[in-house]
Amino acid sequence: MDKNRQMAWRGIASMLILLAWVAFIILFALWWAPTFSLFQNIVILIGSLVAAGVVVGILWMAYGMRYGFEP
Numbered sequence: 001m002d003k004n005r006q007m008a009w010r011g012i013a014s015m016l017i018l019l020a021w022v023a024f025i026i027l028f029a030l031w032w033a034p035t036f037s038l039f040q041n042i043v044i045l046i047g048s049l050v051a052a053g054v055v056v057g058i059l060w061m062a063y064g065m066r067y068g069f070e071p
Helices: 003-035 038-067
Strands: none
């Protein structure tokens, strides 16, 4: 695969991960959040954001390690 195709699928995957995270937060807020305390809801929000960020970071880290800084 060339550089642009690899960058394109990573961009699409990043958008899908963001969309999945937003969908999770909305579904969580509607169905499961009332049974937890405020502190537990905040922990779940932050934990899910960190998990999504780690997945996106791994995607882009692999790209950066392969191509790096090209002047």
